[in-house]
Amino acid sequence: MAEPHLPERQSPLEPEYNPGSHGNFEHGVDVILSETRLGSILQLAAWPGEEKRLIEVIRKVTGLALPDGAGGGVNNGARAVFGFAPGKFTVVDEAEGLAQAFAGLITPAIGTLTDLSHGRTAIRIAGPKAEWVMAKFFAIDFALPAFPLGAGRSTNHHDIFAQIQRSGADQFDIYVFRSFARSFWKALCHASEEVGYEVQ
Amino acid sequence: MLITCPYCGPRDVIEFTYQGDGNRERPQPASQDLDAWNAYVYDRLNPAGDHNEIWQHSGGCRAHLRVVRNTITHEILSTAFARGGHKSADNKAESRS
Numbered sequence: 001m002a003e004p005h006l007p008e009r010q011s012p013l014e015p016e017y018n019p020g021s022h023g024n025f026e027h028g029v030d031v032i033l034s035e036t037r038l039g040s041i042l043q044l045a046a047w048p049g050e051e052k053r054l055i056e057v058i059r060k061v062t063g064l065a066l067p068d069g070a071g072g073g074v075n076n077g078a079r080a081v082f083g084f085a086p087g088k089f090t091v092v093d094e095a096e097g098l099a100q101a102f103a104g105l106i107t108p109a110i111g112t113l114t115d116l117s118h119g120r121t122a123i124r125i126a127g128p129k130a131e132w133v134m135a136k137f138f139a140i141d142f143a144l145p146a147f148p149l150g151a152g153r154s155t156n157h158h159d160i161f162a163q164i165q166r167s168g169a170d171q172f173d174i175y176v177f178r179s180f181a182r183s184f185w186k187a188l189c190h191a192s193e194e195v196g197y198e199v200q
Numbered sequence: 201m202l203i204t205c206p207y208c209g210p211r212d213v214i215e216f217t218y219q220g221d222g223n224r225e226r227p228q229p230a231s232q233d234l235d236a237w238n239a240y241v242y243d244r245l246n247p248a249g250d251h252n253e254i255w256q257h258s259g260g261c262r263a264h265l266r267v268v269r270n271t272i273t274h275e276i277l278s279t280a281f282a283r284g285g286h287k288s289a290d291n292k293a294e295s296r297s
């Protein structure tokens with residue numbers, strides 16, 4: 001679908017987004033921070049008993065097959081999906097327009113779709129000290145056996161809600177409220193100074 | 201204190217919100233049985249021991265949970281989704297199930 005006059009989306013992090021190396025990086029940077037600037041961030045919810053039908057719709061539209069189990073997920077680089085609550089899933093795409101792709105397939109009998117593309121900011125932390133830095137914010141177990149690849153978690157930092165997906169062995173994607181994103185970003189940078197960080 | 205959410209797994213109590221005594225029976229909204237409403241609003245077992253409670257995982261998956269907590273030791277004996285409505289312990293029997 002051609003949208004000829006689509007305005008360029010501004011990042012809420014921009015005034016505090018300073019590419020380059022920071023903190024104690026004399027011996028190398030141990031985490032890399034970035035904003036993934038996704039085109040689509042959706043939340044899908046199934047009515048009780050309709051979870052399997054919704055999971056099938058997600059597979060049909062995105063090609064991503066959700067693994068069984070609470071908080072299960074999968075990430076193929078361009079697209080990702082994970083469960084964040086019973087019957088509820090976050091689905092993201094690098095490209096815009098994912099909500100339109102679901103239109104008509106998530107019928108009122110199956111559940112609901114909420115387009116949060118403009119309501120959330122996705123921040124990526126990667127590197128050997130990613131778990132260490134994340135543990136400063138979130139009181140959950142980041143070890144790989146407890147938090148497997150692709151899995152999602154709903155939790156909070158300083159009473160502010162966040163969703164996290166493990167998108168690599170030492171990489172996490174954090175979904176925060178857009179209005180809190182700059183504040184979280186600044187805190188994340190401070191927390192990363194100790195290990196040396198690079199903003200890409 | 202850790203509460204094991206059936207969806208999210210063990211989480212710090214700071215992620216949860218207490219939503220009251222889980223032993224109450226809410227009368228039908230149209231009920232004019234004043235004794236039943238009085239019991240729903242005021243009567244509490246207040247046991248020194250295992251207690252049925254409703255909690256919400258407000259800082260996580262936001263599910264409402266039935267939790268059995270020991271009011272003396274704060275031990276969490278069981279957790280389950282509130283949806284389904286089965287009480288998970290019987291205070292009146294004063295025994296752990």
Ligand SMILES: [Zn+2]
Pocket residue numbers: 205206207208209257260261262263
């Ligand atoms: Zn939960």
